[in-house]
Amino acid sequence: MYKPWGKVAIVLLSAAQIAGCGGGGKQPDATGGKDAPISTEPITLRVLQTNAAIADLEFQKFFVEPVKKKFPNITMELVRTSKDVTVEKLITSGELPDILLASTTGVIPLQKLDAIEDLNPYIKKYGEDMNRFDPFTTEGLKGYSDKGETVAMPYAMNFSVLFYNKDLFDKFGVAYPKDGMTWDDAEAIARKLTKNENGVPYRGLNPGGVDLMGFGLSLPYVDKKTNKAVLQTDQWRMVMEKALALYKIPGYVVDGKFLGGQGQGYFLKDRTWAMIGAWGDMIGSLEQYQQEGNPINWDMVTLPNFKEAKGFVREGDFHMLHISRLSKHKDEAFRVLSHIASDEVQTIINKSGRLTVLKKTPEYQKSYGADLQTIKGKNLNAIFGVAPNKLHPLTEYDGKARGIINDAATSVLLKNVDMNTALRTAQEQLEKYIQDQQK
Incomplete structure (x- = not known):
């Protein structure tokens, strides 16, 4: 329900x-x-x-x-x-x-x-x-x-779901993903779908960025009462470790560059990403491709999350x-x-x-997507079978903080910075930004 x-x-x-x-x-x-x-x-x-x-x-x-x-x-x-x-x-x-x-x-x-x-x-x-x-x-x-x-x-x-390209699963003989997966489950599938074939690089999973993976646990960036950064925590470390486990799958980094980022273009246009964790508003783009005669053979399952938040997706x-x-x-x-x-x-x-x-109302749930060609026959339990997590305490510094936490992951991935140093640097950068904004 x-x-x-x-x-x-x-x-x-x-x-x-x-x-x-x-x-x-x-x-x-x-x-x-x-x-x-x-x-x-x-x-x-x-x-x-x-x-x-x-x-x-x-x-x-x-x-x-x-x-x-x-x-x-x-x-x-x-x-x-x-x-x-x-x-x-x-x-x-x-x-x-x-x-x-x-x-x-x-x-x-x-x-x-x-x-x-x-x-x-x-x-x-x-x-x-x-x-x-x-x-x-x-x-x-x-x-x-x-x-x-x-x-x-x-x-x-x-809402947030995991979209997947059925053609790529079929191409490589991999079973479709299922509702209720953890990020560990999704990583195992992603490894099977990340390969280079006939000069075309295919990637298994774009999770949507470290910041958005943190949304699955409703993690704050700033303590709203004290205006102090809270990036150097065990929970943020856990999120970054899992994101980096995905980003370090052989084939994600080529010639010192991370291929993919957080954008949806590789899924919608290039169609070389098998799975992407995204907001549901992407369905509007999927419908537009459908009506333009260039449909994607897609479906969706519940967005993976950490076992600590089973039954919930992004906030x-x-x-x-x-x-x-x-x-x-x-x-x-x-x-x-x-x-x-x-x-x-x-x-x-x-x-x-x-x-x-x-x-x-039951009527609204029943009629959801009724006028779309692209959503017919899709797994709507991906939307209605889970609950979104609560909103984290929003602050005016969150936009900057999200960039900082993602940059921290990139420094580990591409510059061989160790995790603790990356998080400490992120904490210091956000603290300085907050102080500068308060002057």
């Missing part, structure tokens, strides 16, 4: 400037209602994808089409972040889109930039019932504010929609957020392979 899912400084714009730009300081009237009228003038609302993945096809189905049906005057436009298109640069230029799409780990960076609006006045004005949502999402939202602010509207639940994650403090159309943006959270649109989202953020 499915269980509910478990400094960057801006010099040119101060918080006061952000609040005053583009109508940013204006609050909605205290009167209104669910069907209160909003502007009927033609409006384009831009959505910025920050750290939460969304395929073009999904944006069309979840945003463009249902919003145009409900509000014919509103056009939705997707903007993707990149090396040259960052939240910081968009704020500085005054071009930050109206709506920001983020996952649980992407909220605090937006808060540090003072980029997002408190939704409570809009919830009150338009009578939004937040009790409709899965408690995991509403409780998760509370953790982002000690002032009772509501920083976002949930829009889709994420829970959900995707949410924020209103930008720079938006000139905040009322309209909120009405769009509310509509995407409606039963009507959540049903579309759920049938399209993204789990609804509304309270779960």
